[in-house]
Amino acid sequence: MTEPQGGADPSVFTTEAVRDGEDWLITGEKWFGSNARYAAFFIVMAVTDKSVSVHKGTTMFIVPANAPGVNIVRNVGIADDPEATHAYLRFDKVRVSSSDLLGEPGEAFVVAQVRLGGGRVHHAMRVIGQAQRALDALCERALSRTTQGGLLAEKQMVQEKIADSWIELEQFRLLVMRTAWRIDKYQDYLRVRKDIAAVKAAMPKVLHDIAARALHVHGSIGVSEEMPFAGYILRSFQMGLADGPTEVHKVTVAKQLLRDYQPSDSLFPGYHRPTAAALAREKYADALATVEQSGEQR
Amino acid sequence: MTEPQGGADPSVFTTEAVRDGEDWLITGEKWFGSNARYAAFFIVMAVTDKSVSVHKGTTMFIVPANAPGVNIVRNVGIADDPEATHAYLRFDKVRVSSSDLLGEPGEAFVVAQVRLGGGRVHHAMRVIGQAQRALDALCERALSRTTQGGLLAEKQMVQEKIADSWIELEQFRLLVMRTAWRIDKYQDYLRVRKDIAAVKAAMPKVLHDIAARALHVHGSIGVSEEMPFAGYILRSFQMGLADGPTEVHKVTVAKQLLRDYQPSDSLFPGYHRPTAAALAREKYADALATVEQSGEQR
Amino acid sequence: MTEPQGGADPSVFTTEAVRDGEDWLITGEKWFGSNARYAAFFIVMAVTDKSVSVHKGTTMFIVPANAPGVNIVRNVGIADDPEATHAYLRFDKVRVSSSDLLGEPGEAFVVAQVRLGGGRVHHAMRVIGQAQRALDALCERALSRTTQGGLLAEKQMVQEKIADSWIELEQFRLLVMRTAWRIDKYQDYLRVRKDIAAVKAAMPKVLHDIAARALHVHGSIGVSEEMPFAGYILRSFQMGLADGPTEVHKVTVAKQLLRDYQPSDSLFPGYHRPTAAALAREKYADALATVEQSGEQR
């Protein structure tokens, strides 16, 4: 889906598919095709109608990995995960049959959104698993190592790391579970858009911070390839980018939430204390008059 | 309960009650008696047996506010909440009848813990309410004000404040609800000690950060007495101190969690990748041998 | 300068001064006039020419506090600082003589900027003083109080608060000093705009965080009116709003810094490792050829 010149905003995509008889010819570049070198086929989003918005004018194609014109420019690795390369791909007039579409022409976004909604929650589930393993390692380490005459587990600075990690992980776990429950309940991704965006925006920090604490408490071996923590940390950054950067999802949360509110049309809103007090005095004017009268009589 | 020289650690308390015939005589100072000046009676924790630990040697007394020897040294106010004063109290041989005990002699801690467990969750509930109101105000304000040619609600820096606030509040809300559900389910505060301590440790930051964002987005009026935000912020600091400072509760979370873990007795733990790989090779030695053999034969 | 409907963006100001013979008549509302109730005169920014931008069409007037038509709608207090009220003012055709201008007509912004540049650094100096006093109190308290069998100064969580506070304060102090030195050296506020904006953006957090730690380590008295910490914290929020909100100053820092950079016109920039390696191989092609040749000969 993504291209070298942009990923989060589909309107910058330029890979194009044009009709050639019954077939399509795809030309353009694609970026970060995960595990591309092991793949038998690629799913490629290409512009098929420039006269409409990208949300209506792109189509999903199934392209055999060995089709003429498909080239891997290079395999892009990620530190700590060199095997799972992400390919920089070039498509040069790659011929695809009309029958090899995923969905209908112009429907690439519909197809993508189906995967993305659930996909973001799946990312969150994996994040919970990785963060839990990091926390497990942090706790075991704290009980196994001594320094300055005591167990790491007895040092306040380590205790704080453990406590913060558990508190953050449990809160995130509950948010993910509620979101999954709402997905099951409503069967409507649009209705849980705010929840999914919140999960997506929150997940990188949860994994990052817990993994960073576990790494640190392990000392030098923690930063080495012999431990999984550096990998978790880099994956936390991936989690802030894959399926849309955190910024996009925070904007979504804000916009969705703001739908539930109305602007105030007066200079001072209802929760402004002098305004609230004046409103209350007006509302209870009769009662207040009675109280004052009885006070005067007394 | 607390005294001017210390609050979080009961072993520094010095207010003492000594037997005088059928009665007790209480002498000492108490600190931060909330709303003391409106009270008809005080509940006073006093040392009644110095020969045992403070957890066994203190007793709860019910003391009429107008008993001879009870003095309010001064009323200590909190900014933005000047009415709800917290009294600095002095008890000078205040006579209390044996019938005016809350619980039995030596049982002050049992009595206190019953209130504290639930009390901490009640604090959390109020925190949720205040944080929700701050978030409501933040959203209404963002929709009501324009700057630099657009609504505040359209500025990314404001959108981030709204999104972060909702994400933090929802996660905290779920943690509090799960904790309350566990309290109801187990009917045993000891069993949910980690949960309650986590709620107590998390709450100041949730309220503080959301209220701080709401204050800021309201501009100068936000910091004034005409809005509730400064009050929420100061209350967030109180929430980090009342019923034990955050440090104590984080240590509790860590200690409770560490009960579920065992130290590793080898230099490299099981999640150490080379160690895990060696264990796996050992475990699947037969299978690996078969694979290698068939590889050689091919 | 500011008005109830906006403060950070002068283009929303509506208070207007119109010619009436030799005089001007000012009409409109002003907000948060600090210490207005003690003032002999006000300095009022008013729109005098709507046909040009607000930066050219506003004028500064000196208005006697007792001039007919000047009214204080109400005095707006700030928690912990009830005396220093900030007035909500109304001007109803207030007559001002042509001689009572600060600067020339249309020059209000020139006048304001002279004060604002220096004013922001003065805020920073006061912030350093307040943060230093908070840190002093934090240290004295840590050495004076015992809990759980030891001085607060011996607890890691307190030590971290002290260390973080000193590190943050010293870094900020140096930034302010370099900025002041550059102001003296260049005698040109435009040239140090990035520095001043950086100081202004950094100051609220420095004061807030150090004061918050000092408050917390003092326990319940820390949050009370008997200690200065709540006041410091509220002032830290004011520091994030007065003379422009933090957002505005962060945007200024970014924009000023970006002037020193050029966009890359290729898909992969020069610091992209494969690109940098290719460039290096090209640059040192001759040397590499020699090396390879000698390698083959060996």
Next chain:
Amino acid sequence: MTEPQGGADPSVFTTEAVRDGEDWLITGEKWFGSNARYAAFFIVMAVTDKSVSVHKGTTMFIVPANAPGVNIVRNVGIADDPEATHAYLRFDKVRVSSSDLLGEPGEAFVVAQVRLGGGRVHHAMRVIGQAQRALDALCERALSRTTQGGLLAEKQMVQEKIADSWIELEQFRLLVMRTAWRIDKYQDYLRVRKDIAAVKAAMPKVLHDIAARALHVHGSIGVSEEMPFAGYILRSFQMGLADGPTEVHKVTVAKQLLRDYQPSDSLFPGYHRPTAAALAREKYADALATVEQSGEQR
């Protein structure tokens, strides 16, 4: 210096050197010997006198890498830096001549401290360089990429990342420069211990946060091996561990700073407002009496 069972606390070191005629025999394990596989010799700290504290009873030996009994158990890599392996070493009765000591017997700590004081500042200088390069890349990227109809440089969330990075880097740069200036001026590491510890404690976060922002704004390529950011981030964690973990240095800052303060011996300290007011009234009793008298006369 470090050993597999501990690094920050030298009292847990067990590698031992015993006399054998004119020579020494070294036995034990060492951990994380940087670039060991390229080294011609190792500098090994070994216990030579168990009867005194580790600060008096350890000695530095120069050991040829190919001496009999020296073994590299395995080379431990760091993600993104696989070449610069850190060796896990075993010494089995390695014979070292008496002439191959660095310093005198028992002086290992003197030798180590000479390097560590300056070494920590050198780390800081490299951190500044890496953070500056990350910030440069962040700025160039922000000017080179468009999304949602505008340059990244025009988005507030990106502007905030740029501004925060510059503010943090400049403050840290000034702290390092002042520390280096004090080292040159005093020629006494003990006198600048607090400054060096502060630099050491602050550096991981500065590098981490700036590199993390640069990585993120680069999108998927940012997390890949084609960009230097993942490497900077992992190095930031190393900077929090090498030459002592951050915790140790924060404790040092706090302890050094607390030397400048005295405990208060009264229940309420001098900065307590009621106490300060009472002291002021006492000090100026005569002046106040005169004022009151003149007030009565008026």
